[in-house]
Amino acid sequence: MNELFSLxxxxxxxxxKQNWWPADNREEVIIGAILTQNTNWSNVIRALxxxxxxxxxxxxxxxxxxxxxxxxxIKSAGYYNVKAARLKNIAEQLKDWSPExxxxxxxxxxxxxxKGIGNETADSILLYAYQIPVFVIDAYTVRLLGRVKxxxxxxxxxxxxxxxMDGLPLDHSLYNEYHALIVKHCKAFCRxxxxxxxxxLNKSCISKILE
DNA sequence: GTCCAGGGCCTAC
DNA sequence: GTAGGCCATGGA
Numbered sequence: 001m002n003e004l005f006s007l008x009x010x011x012x013x014x015x016x017k018q019n020w021w022p023a024d025n026r027e028e029v030i031i032g033a034i035l036t037q038n039t040n041w042s043n044v045i046r047a048l049x050x051x052x053x054x055x056x057x058x059x060x061x062x063x064x065x066x067x068x069x070x071x072x073x074i075k076s077a078g079y080y081n082v083k084a085a086r087l088k089n090i091a092e093q094l095k096d097w098s099p100e101x102x103x104x105x106x107x108x109x110x111x112x113x114x115k116g117i118g119n120e121t122a123d124s125i126l127l128y129a130y131q132i133p134v135f136v137i138d139a140y141t142v143r144l145l146g147r148v149k150x151x152x153x154x155x156x157x158x159x160x161x162x163x164x165m166d167g168l169p170l171d172h173s174l175y176n177e178y179h180a181l182i183v184k185h186c187k188a189f190c191r192x193x194x195x196x197x198x199x200x201l202n203k204s205c206i207s208k209i210l211e
Numbered sequence: 212g213t214c215c216a217g218g219g220c221c222t223a224c
Numbered sequence: 225g226t227a228g229g230c231c232a233t234g235g236a
Contacts, residue, residue, distance in 0.1 A: 036216090038219080038232095039234090043216085043233060043234060044217085078232040079218090079232055079233085080232070082220090118218060138217055139218080180217090
């Protein structure tokens with residue numbers, strides 16, 4: 001088994017299953033994916049709760065609301081004016097959209113064409129809302145891999161994504177869990193330098209596995 | 212008071 | 225093509 005899968009197994013053994021994405025249904029995953037941009041998840045939960053309380057936590061309902069109505073409800077998630085306008089538009093575009101029968105790249109391109117959806121959010125939606133096997137690269141993953149693999153600054157997202165997807169089987173549940181485990185691990189041990197200080201994986205730490 | 216969080220867009224060089 | 229500014233709240 002290759003080093004990437006070995007790393008996955010160690011993270012899983014240490015942290016257990018993360019059961020992402022924490023949401024009740026597909027539409028809530030999509031809404032949460034927009035709300036969580038550059039924002040702590042605990043702040044997103046409040047915003048989602050507010051939307052649920054107003055019975056607005058569906059794409060159809062959000063698409064029918066003026067952004068001015070949405071904004072105060074999602075204030076806790078930060079950037080609320082920007083996110084309110086984007087949510088409304090994205091809800092309108094995605095409420096009747098289904099990517100299941102599309103080539104992955106086509107589905108991805110459709111999402112990337114929407115204002116407010118970049119690489120990470122597009123892949124999060126494909127993976128966590130639709131169970132389509134794309135590996136999500138986020139700031140944590142970049143930070144982690146950046147310490148052990150030198151890469152060109154351009155196309156960095158693609159480079160890292162290919163790195164994972166070339167080394168792993170095409171499996172949405174594996175990508176789901178792996179990404180969540182990386183976030184879990186980095187939150188605890190890869191926030192600050194020095195690298196992986198007090199890392200519980202110790203001798204089998206990520207830096208040593210991937211170097 | 213400062214830093215960071217499950218980003219992305221836009222503008223100026 | 226890319227660096228920098230901007231959007232903004234809440235917890236540590």
